[in-house]
Amino acid sequence: MAASGRRSAQDRPRGLSSLVLRAALVTVLLVAIVGPLAGLVLWSVAERWHWPAALPQQIGLKFWIRITQGDLLKALNRSVVIATVTTVAALAAAIPVSYGAARARLPLGPVVLMLFLLPQAFPQLPVFASATVLFYRWNLAGTFLGVVLIHLVGGLVYTVWTMTAVFRAIGEDVEEAAINLGASVTRTFFRISLPLALPGVVASAILVFIYSLDEFTGTLLVGAPYVTTLPVYMYTASLGYELQIASVTALVLMVPGILLLVLLERFLRAEYLAFFGRL
Amino acid sequence: MEVRVEGLIKRYGQVAALDGVSQTFPAGALTAVVGPSGCGKTTLLRCLAGFAVPDRGRVWMGDREVTYLPPQSRGTAMVFQSYALWPHMTVFENLAFALRLRRVPRGEVEQRVREALELVELDRVPEIERRRPRQLSGGQQQRVALARAIAVRPQVLLLDEPLSNLDAKVRHRVRVEIRALQRRTGITAIYVTHDQEEAMSIADVVVVMEGGRTAQAGPPEEVYARPASPFVAEFLGSTNVLAAVVGEDGRIRPAPGGTLIARAEDIRIIPPEETPPPGSAWAEGEVVDVLFLGAGYRAYVRIGDEVVMADHRTPLPRGAVRIVVPSEKLFSFSRD
Amino acid sequence: MNATRPVEQALWWLAAVPATMVIVVGFGFPLVQSVVASFTREGVLTLANYELVYRLYRQDVAYTIQVAAAGLALTFGIGIPLSGYLRLHRSQTAEFLLKVPLFVPFVVVGHAMRIFLAPRGTLLVGLHALGLASQDATLGIGEGALGLAVALAWKHLALVVLLLMGAFRGVGEEYLEAARGFGAGTFRQIWAVLVPMAAPSIGLAVVLSLTSMLASFSIPLMMSKGSGPQMLMIDLYYRYGQHGDFGVASAIGVVSYILAAGAAYYYLKGVTR
Numbered sequence: 001m002a003a004s005g006r007r008s009a010q011d012r013p014r015g016l017s018s019l020v021l022r023a024a025l026v027t028v029l030l031v032a033i034v035g036p037l038a039g040l041v042l043w044s045v046a047e048r049w050h051w052p053a054a055l056p057q058q059i060g061l062k063f064w065i066r067i068t069q070g071d072l073l074k075a076l077n078r079s080v081v082i083a084t085v086t087t088v089a090a091l092a093a094a095i096p097v098s099y100g101a102a103r104a105r106l107p108l109g110p111v112v113l114m115l116f117l118l119p120q121a122f123p124q125l126p127v128f129a130s131a132t133v134l135f136y137r138w139n140l141a142g143t144f145l146g147v148v149l150i151h152l153v154g155g156l157v158y159t160v161w162t163m164t165a166v167f168r169a170i171g172e173d174v175e176e177a178a179i180n181l182g183a184s185v186t187r188t189f190f191r192i193s194l195p196l197a198l199p200g201v202v203a204s205a206i207l208v209f210i211y212s213l214d215e216f217t218g219t220l221l222v223g224a225p226y227v228t229t230l231p232v233y234m235y236t237a238s239l240g241y242e243l244q245i246a247s248v249t250a251l252v253l254m255v256p257g258i259l260l261l262v263l264l265e266r267f268l269r270a271e272y273l274a275f276f277g278r279l
Numbered sequence: 280m281e282v283r284v285e286g287l288i289k290r291y292g293q294v295a296a297l298d299g300v301s302q303t304f305p306a307g308a309l310t311a312v313v314g315p316s317g318c319g320k321t322t323l324l325r326c327l328a329g330f331a332v333p334d335r336g337r338v339w340m341g342d343r344e345v346t347y348l349p350p351q352s353r354g355t356a357m358v359f360q361s362y363a364l365w366p367h368m369t370v371f372e373n374l375a376f377a378l379r380l381r382r383v384p385r386g387e388v389e390q391r392v393r394e395a396l397e398l399v400e401l402d403r404v405p406e407i408e409r410r411r412p413r414q415l416s417g418g419q420q421q422r423v424a425l426a427r428a429i430a431v432r433p434q435v436l437l438l439d440e441p442l443s444n445l446d447a448k449v450r451h452r453v454r455v456e457i458r459a460l461q462r463r464t465g466i467t468a469i470y471v472t473h474d475q476e477e478a479m480s481i482a483d484v485v486v487v488m489e490g491g492r493t494a495q496a497g498p499p500e501e502v503y504a505r506p507a508s509p510f511v512a513e514f515l516g517s518t519n520v521l522a523a524v525v526g527e528d529g530r531i532r533p534a535p536g537g538t539l540i541a542r543a544e545d546i547r548i549i550p551p552e553e554t555p556p557p558g559s560a561w562a563e564g565e566v567v568d569v570l571f572l573g574a575g576y577r578a579y580v581r582i583g584d585e586v587v588m589a590d591h592r593t594p595l596p597r598g599a600v601r602i603v604v605p606s607e608k609l610f611s612f613s614r615d
Numbered sequence: 616m617n618a619t620r621p622v623e624q625a626l627w628w629l630a631a632v633p634a635t636m637v638i639v640v641g642f643g644f645p646l647v648q649s650v651v652a653s654f655t656r657e658g659v660l661t662l663a664n665y666e667l668v669y670r671l672y673r674q675d676v677a678y679t680i681q682v683a684a685a686g687l688a689l690t691f692g693i694g695i696p697l698s699g700y701l702r703l704h705r706s707q708t709a710e711f712l713l714k715v716p717l718f719v720p721f722v723v724v725g726h727a728m729r730i731f732l733a734p735r736g737t738l739l740v741g742l743h744a745l746g747l748a749s750q751d752a753t754l755g756i757g758e759g760a761l762g763l764a765v766a767l768a769w770k771h772l773a774l775v776v777l778l779l780m781g782a783f784r785g786v787g788e789e790y791l792e793a794a795r796g797f798g799a800g801t802f803r804q805i806w807a808v809l810v811p812m813a814a815p816s817i818g819l820a821v822v823l824s825l826t827s828m829l830a831s832f833s834i835p836l837m838m839s840k841g842s843g844p845q846m847l848m849i850d851l852y853y854r855y856g857q858h859g860d861f862g863v864a865s866a867i868g869v870v871s872y873i874l875a876a877g878a879a880y881y882y883l884k885g886v887t888r
Contacts, residue, residue, distance in 0.1 A: 022706055029712045036727040036769065037719070039737030043730055051735045054744035093637065096630030105627055112635060119642050123830035123875055125848045126868020129855045130645035130652065153641035156634055186626075214720035216833045221856075231722045231833075238726055238837060247730070250723040257718030261711075330792055351798030363789035367811040376807070377797030431797065 043247040063244040075233035082229060083212035086151040090208045091201065094159035102167035113164065116157045124217050132221045142226040150218035158207040166200025210256050280341045280434040280467050281306040282327065287336035289322055296322035298491030309461045309468040311482035313475055319491040320471045321439060327469060328357045328437050340435060356433035360440040362424040364412040370423050371408035377431045395430035398460060418449040436468040454481055475515050479503060487511050509612050512540045519587045529555060531562040533583050538612040545608035546589035548578060551599040561603045569595050653865035664866035672867060678844035682760050683828040686767035690775050690824055698779035699805030716773040725837025728766035732756055758840040766834050771824045782816030783809050826878040830871055847871055
């Protein structure tokens with residue numbers, strides 16, 4: 001019976017040795033994965049920490065308060081605004097491409113899809129450096145618009161690919177039913193297809209938002225010296241050996257991702273997750 | 280080796296896949312476990328194989344209790360429904376895998392692989408050992424799966440719907456071959472299937488399961504001739520089930536509390552004026568439809584509110600008839 | 616839906632233009648420009664940029680390959696047995712933990728690993744607190760190739776495990792049961808059944824990680840101490856950012872394209888399959 005695959009996990013007896021092994025595995029993973037991140041937390045509250053104390057000699061929120069003021073707050077604000085604009089633009093630009101590709105109405109659809117993958121499959125830095133040279137020529141370097149553009153370059157793949165998959169999953173028959181009843185193709189799209197695709201739209205919006213928030217390479221090159229987002233701010237802080245500021249920034253940067261991981265763990269499908277590795 | 284289970288209970292969440300199964304599978308015989316999907320037959324087989332551990336109850340192989348033993352220590356080998364031949368290994372490697380695990384010496388591995396392939400009559404297929412599963416036909420894959428299981432010389436062979444992925448023609452041929460192989464080797468075999476015809480044609484003993492319990496067990500002829508419950512009767516043939524009882528005059532009359540069961544092949548149709556032979560039950564009805572089945576005809580006869588199937592050698596006109604069932608072929612159960 | 620009116624089809628096409636233009640202007644065109652720039656010096660066609668790359672950076676090319684290879688070995692040396700084990704013995708906690716690095720941005724990984732693996736970083740603090748390190752001990756791996764490989768492996772392990780788990784889950788349970796029925800243990804089920812049956816996906820995961828590690832920038836940038844051999848992307852960044860030498864930077868870029876191109880070929884082949 002086909003059910004055998006699903007069952008087997010509970011079928012097997014659990015021996016003591018296997019329980020010990022599993023406990024050991026989880027412990028090792030916990031140390032290896034949480035360990036480096038725990039260092040960030042400690043440094044973010046360490047007002048004074050000298051070797052070889054296990055914990056900082058003086059603990060306080062002095063550096064966390066910087067979030068609410070000055071440069072850090074400005075960088076945070078700018079990051080959020082850029083990520084929002086990038087997300088909206090990426091959605092608007094991607095929907096027609098995804099829909100066209102999913103319904104095979106866009107000639108050369110597969111080739112176009114590959115095109116969006118390129119920025120994630122190729123070394124970004126040399127291309128972004130080259131783009132910066134161009135952006136200087138067009139007076140886009142160091143501007144808000146320039147940074148959004150470079151974020152779109154890397155971010156469009158998330159919206160285009162996720163939504164193509166979503167549109168493909170929506171049966172063409174529901175659209176044909178509407179058209180059969182006299183609706184135009186455009187009306188069908190906005191009244192039938194798009195509402196059905198809403199979960200996918202939200203998923204891809206989250207993906208591109210986080211990508212934009214975390215984007216470093218392109219922003220460092222194109223944004224310099226006027227547009228400082230959170231990752232760039234963190235880099236500058238760490239260059240100046242302000243470990244605490246850098247650690248606070250790092251933790252702030254991790255918040256959206258971890259939130260997403262915890263909240264959406266069940267709902268995030270493997271293929272959505274796979275994109276995250278390329279951030 | 281005799282296989283025996285006692286009071287097996289296995290739950291998956293809320294569902295009891297096995298709800299107290301006790302059953303003996305005789306040594307050297309082929310026992311078919313048959314039932315509709317979800318009746319627990321596959322779970323029973325998995326408990327025998329060691330892929331599942333029952334929540335309660337015991338499993339015995341001969342006089343050894345194996346309930347908690349891992350699969351490889353039970354002397355069983357399983358043939359999977361999908362064959363589960365490893366696609367990246369050649370036929371030889373598939374068969375040799377288990378032998379190597381058992382540290383059988385190299386020369387002997389080759390010999391035993393060849394023997395197993397001979398047993399399933401694949402030895403004449405050219406280059407068979409070097410082929411990969413996907414280069415074989417469905418029937419050949421099935422035989423390789425069988426060979427892989429018997430190559431380890433198990434004391435009990437377990438087969439989980441082994442023929443369900445084959446088309447009808449091949450299925451009938453392989454069925455005969457499995458039967459012959461089991462006879463030749465005298466191995467104890469337990470065969471799970473949902474196909475009652477397959478079960479009855481292949482088995483020495485048929486175990487009919489329903490809802491996680493054994494409904495009836497015995498030689499196929501016996502189970503077929505004397506079903507222990509309406510369920511068994513219905514499951515084992517083209518069967519009519521009527522809410523009715525037989526009166527003292529032999530007449531079948533509707534009664535909500537009674538259950539009458541008769542097979543289409545046992546019902547005779549006679550003209551409405553003919554007197555039914557003594558010792559048989561009868562009813563008046565009307566032929567509403569006749570289907571040509573090749574070997575004969577199947578008439579649909581309306582009796583009161585119900586329609587009864589009856590087989591007939593020659594075509595029939597529609598209209599009033601009587602149906603007659605010999606008493607010994609009519610099973611009567613009273614509903615609790 | 617062959618009855619789409621030509622006007623509507625043209626409109627769809629038009630609507631697809633902006634997204635396509637972003638990639639063409641922001642990636643395609645710069646890519647071509649950097650290839651052209653790598654062969655020119657003050658407007659003249661020349662190989663001078665590559666000569667300089669060979670003279671100054673050939674050791675860094677080797678270093679980059681070494682680091683990527685070490686990172687790859689670490690990632691898959693841990694990732695394959697780990698994914699196999701988790702495929703056979705499900706552990707939600709372990710799977711959740713393994714996903715965490717996916718959601719940690721590269722820059723943050725770089726910074727976290729820098730303070731973790733520093734000569735007297737939080738790792739050593741922890742070891743010392745447990746009595747495993749003396750008071751004058753220092754940790755020597757943080758700024759070298761090994762520290763970098765560890766950081767890259769830490770970040771990539773999550774994606775690799777995710778890809779491998781997907782592939783391993785695609786292997787039907789009955790293939791494993793057949794092996795288990797003959798007495799194959801965890802180790803043998805992984806190596807004799809799971810790995811060969813999932814070989815194409817493993818290959819794709821190797822290629823994906825290799826490309827990403829070869830072209831890694833943020834992690835080495837955060838961890839680099841500024842002397843000794845460097846990853847190619849760091850060289851490129853300083854060549855471009857500090858020397859303003861776009862020609863040589865582009866030549867380094869082209870070297871990285873070539874390193875990635877072979878891998879990308881398989882990547883695209885894998886994706887289209």
